[in-house]
Amino acid sequence: MKPQDVDVLLRIMQIADAPQNLDAMQYVIFQFDFKDYEQFILECPPGSIRFNNFLRVAVFCDNLGVLVDGGGVDPETVFELYPIPWSKMEPIVMGMRRELTWPDLFDYFERLGKQYQKWWEPKAKKIKLPEAPKPEARPAMRPAARPTLVQATRLARPGIPVAARPGAGVVKPAAKPAPKPAAKRSKKAAKKKR
Secondary structure (H helix, E strand, C coil): CHHHHHHHHHHHHHHHCCHHHHHHHHHHHHHHCCCCHHHHHCCCCCHHHHHHHHHHHHHHHHHHHHHHCCCCCCHHHHHHHHCCHHHHHHHHHHHHHHHHHHCCCCCCHHHHHHHHHHHHHHHHHCCCCCCCCCHCCCCCCCCCCCCCCHHHCCCCCCCCCCCCCCCCCCCCCCCCCCCCCCCCCCCHHHHHCC
């Protein structure tokens, strides 16, 4: 790898490792499961966190596609470092293209995604995934934690009382301040008292 290639790669890694970009990629990889554009827009309207996460990943992958297409970075290196979730995101991008009448929206992402699939398929055949543990070997599930404040307020329904947490609303009195030490008297004050 040439020094300039390393520099480009380090800059890409720095962008990808920004907290909001990591959150966006984690959302797309682990939680995103929309297959229908209309449903996606209903549940994740423009401006919502999930919509913005989708856009972040699409823009990042489109930019990677521009770099790969222009020869700025080796595609195999990019594929080793980043999953390219084109197949997962394709139905939504196609819906955006239709609605916005923007036929080449994220076209470099699409090209990169198709290249990634061609690269990944033979590699996936060589990789042996570990088997899932047998049900009797799995540890017992932990009991569910109490809901957080946000979860509890989302679960609350108007007109339906929600049980208070034990100790809720109980305010403990503040500790009394420590007494102030007596101030030292000056020699003059001590003589006057005698």
